[in-house]
Amino acid sequence: MEIIKSKKEYDVIVVGSGAGGGMATKILSDAGISVALVESGPYFDPANPEQQTQLKWPWESPRRGAGTNRAFGDFHMSYGDWSLDGEPYSSVEGTSFKWWRSRMLGGRTNHWGRISLRFGPRDFKSKDFDGLGENWPISYEDVKPYYDKLDKLVGVYGTKENMFNEPDGFFLPPPKPRLHELFYIKGARKSNVKVMPSRLSVLTKRINNERGICFYCGQCDRSCSVYGDFSSSSCLVIPSLKGGKVDLYVNSMVNEVMTDNNGRATGVSFINKENGRDYKIKGKIVVLAASACATARILLNSKSKAHPNGLGNSSNLVGKYLHDTTGAGRGVFIPELMNRKTYNEDGVGGMHVYSPWWLDSRKLDFPRGYHIEVGGGMSLPQYGIGWNPNEFNKFFGLRTGGYGDSLRNDVKKYYGSTVYLSGRGEAIPLKENYCEIDNDTKDKYGVPVLKFRYKWSDYELKQVKHMHDTFEEIAYNMGGIPLGTKPTKKDNYGISVPGEIIHEVGTTRMGNDPKTSVVNKYERLHDVDNVYVVDAAPFVSQADKNPTWTIMALSMRTSEYIISELKKKNV
């Protein structure tokens, strides 16, 4: 097969344009470094009316927004979800992992919840507290300056709370709570659960003249057309393209990092998805940011004489210590919120209040904490609304079901009366949870795919059991009735399937010892001095904090390190 080679040698090739890759592209190109940004999906700009879903009504979709093509519904802004045509993956029997892939410029940052939490001092050194897992080789103090810069560059709202493990930052002011959130505040306080304004990267106030301000449509998951929320594409990549130092390759699936006889990286090879042809481009440095599992796959598929085991894999740890956030949730019906007077309470695209971890794990039967997210309100109808129009009649001893004019009033009566509580917790990373190459299966581009092996341990099961106890207590204390039945041991306490929370991290973990880790504290492979990983793969542990803010802070830090190495001509 003909392989098309470009003569140009870039200073840096960045693979993937999500949180980590977008940040690296911005920091490197701003410093005058030439960058090839290689993205597996198409160009995407939420301001492009042809791609925009923001402010669309359900009837503008023939299926009224149902999730046939996009797992979270038609208007959700992710090209790709837990399954992609022609790109399978599997799990070892008796285990299960769901792998989310957003194939587009900006990757998953176009659809995420914008929850932007710093890791705290304890989160980098958890082993010191409970003896489990491993400490990071860096501390909060190492990352703090980058979190600070990130807050100002990207924007995040929140409040100063002076909590040891929930560090404050440079916050924009938060929006006022919605009605159901006032009910949550009341219930949480009565249950002695800390509650405070959420921290989301949504611009409640202008941070520069390039981006618009939030106009409160509640649709951050559709990616904002005025860039009022943070997406890597709209806030990092698209501005970087204007600087003239970045060549963007879209629809380009990287399958391998190429190396020379000494084992150093010389560039990457990729398949152009539009014409099916193979390309090779050269770079002095390769920065991988394809997402934790895709990065592991590229490394493991990059076999050579110098790296017979896959690139950077002399430790045999590439793909190991894969871990996702734990998740569990419960709906709560609030009778007091029946028959609501309607008004616009869309707010930002997510919660205005939440509960950070508030307990001391030493007094509990599980080691790591979780936070609670709050959803609900009179939200934009979508396919599914009114399906069981009067099921809450059962709480009043009334008949459910039926037909006729009264159903109209049933739907209106119960609209906006449900609150959803979701727990998001920290898992203990285990070597036994991993992804590896499945040599028997290739994707439609001919590249070997991934096989996963992931099982929760008792630590996670006990944690979600505790979540459910908390949900019930808060539910009653906010005057509500928890919906459905509380899951028990038999159904693993309703814990999410690994991968479902879409926070998978850990596949090239960071450390000082090349035998027990894959990258060093600057996210560079121990085995090769010109390959870096800036997605969530280097995470040693992931706290109960959503990973994006830490991915970006570390990517910024690594990018500055790369700049200094290039200046010193160490590369």
Next chain:
Amino acid sequence: MKRRDSIKTIILGSIGASLTMKSCITQEDEILLNQVWEYNYGRTSEELKWDYKVLTGKFFSNNELAAIDKIANIILPPNENGNIKDAGVVELFEIIAKDFSTPAHNEYGEKVLRRGLIVFDEICNNRFNKNLLDCSEAEIKIVFDKIAYNDNKDEDLQEAIRLFAVYRGMVLTGYFTSEIGIKELGYKGNIPNVWDGVPPEILKDYSVSYDKEWIDKCVDQSKRNEIAEWDEDGNLIT
């Protein structure tokens, strides 16, 4: 390329063989293209191809569609706020029957939606010796009274009860995702605005209030356009 042309290229490309055999695009093809064109909601080219498949072809016969229309109008009779026709509910049945056709949907159109019509017809035939479509509204209501409520434990009717619940769900979801349905629901959002908290009269209705300490930290919407600046301790100064 203009959106209309690019849609045409994508769709003609996807059904290449069948259309290029014809020397030109027929009037019927043109109508179908227009149908896809009507839905402008940010699709990828793969999704456009899927939509084309879903919006073309025919799943239900005209008789079946007439039966669905009749059922839908009894489940949710028209009134001054709106009706099944204006909400496009019958069209939604036809679209969902073709759309829910991935392996995960397990032949939803056939095994659930069409099965519903078959089962309802069976009950009508047993009771009145005619199909649902030929029954009067009063006769259909006699049947629905048996299968519309979850407290009927008659084992012979459990499948019909399950299927009726799907029909009721489809009718209501179709109605309340339509323009008239959303208006009737009273939903007020999906437009640019400035959220400045729960309206005071609503707070009063529920006897709740904002903590002063909490609200003092919240955004002052009159200053939202001033570029944020902080002191070195992270206190906002603009």
